[in-house]
Amino acid sequence: MDNINELKIPRHIAIILDGNGRWAKKRFLPRAMGHKAGCETLEKTVEDCARLGVEYLTVYGFSTENWKRSEEEVSALMQLFRFYMKKLVGVANENNVKVKMIGDKSRFSQDIIEGIDFLVESTKNNTGMVFIFAVNYGSRDEIRRAVAKIVENKEITANDITEELIASYLDTNGIPDPDLLIRTSGEFRISNYLLWQIAYSEVYITDTLWPDFDKAELLKAIESYNKRERRFGGR
Numbered sequence: 414m415d416n417i418n419e420l421k422i423p424r425h426i427a428i429i430l431d432g433n434g435r436w437a438k439k440r441f442l443p444r445a446m447g448h449k450a451g452c453e454t455l456e457k458t459v460e461d462c463a464r465l466g467v468e469y470l471t472v473y474g475f476s477t478e479n480w481k482r483s484e485e486e487v488s489a490l491m492q493l494f495r496f497y498m499k500k501l502v503g504v505a506n507e508n509n510v511k512v513k514m515i516g517d518k519s520r521f522s523q524d525i526i527e528g529i530d531f532l533v534e535s536t537k538n539n540t541g542m543v544f545i546f547a548v549n550y551g552s553r554d555e556i557r558r559a560v561a562k563i564v565e566n567k568e569i570t571a572n573d574i575t576e577e578l579i580a581s582y583l584d585t586n587g588i589p590d591p592d593l594l595i596r597t598s599g600e601f602r603i604s605n606y607l608l609w610q611i612a613y614s615e616v617y618i619t620d621t622l623w624p625d626f627d628k629a630e631l632l633k634a635i636e637s638y639n640k641r642e643r644r645f646g647g648r
């Protein structure tokens with residue numbers, strides 16, 4: 414491995430975490446145990462990224478499509494969400510991490526909405542890494558909500574529609590686009606994640622299942638990113 418100190422750390426890393434179910438299946442455990450292990454990996458990854466000097470980390474925690482899973486699995490995920498959101502307050506504050514949420518939280522139960530608000534509020538003065546948690550997030554839904562807000566603003570005319578204006582109506586307003594997108598468990602799909610924002614992101618896919626993802630894996634992804642030549646469409 415290259416010397417860590419010589420690695421250029423991506424400013425913004427986005428992650429699609431995948432493979433919790435397969436991880437549990439391999440161990441003859443219920444799927445919920447895979448999600449629990451996944452939450453622990455998430456906690457460690459937030460810490461690892463903050464310590465490496467990543468400025469923004471965006472993680473896909475729950476998609477607008479995940480509601481289609483069995484009632485039992487959705488309810489286990491909600492329980493985990495309740496528990497880990499509280500734990501995350503401590504992890505974020507210990508690591509000077511500011512937490513933001515993207516997605517449409519209105520579909521969650523009232524106590525979860527309050528938990529989200531508390532997590533965001535109690536970390537808002539932290540000045541280190543920004544951890545963006547995408548929950549009940551879907552990129553097409555985000556774009557749909559942005560377009561609805563633009564149309565509602567009667568002062569905006571067709572000439573005002575620039576890329577910057579559209580970006581400013583997305584949930585990620587003010588956050589630079591991801592430099593590196595990591596997907597675990599070997600799937601070559603974007604799954605309705607940050608479609609607008611990843612236009613020029615480098616993509617890294619690993620076969621490692623999310624609960625097994627660790628700092629060594631993170632460094633491998635960053636090393637691979639360091640070998641890419643980013644041209645943003647130029648030559």
Ligand code: FPP
Pocket residue numbers: 430431432433434435436447448449451452455473474475476479490491493494497548598
């Ligand atoms: C992907 O594995 C995981 C999810 C779709 C949701 C789980 C998210 C977390 C554990 C992060 C914390 C967030 C919450 C809301 C608790 P999969 O179930 O798709 O795995 P598989 O493809 O192997 O079945």
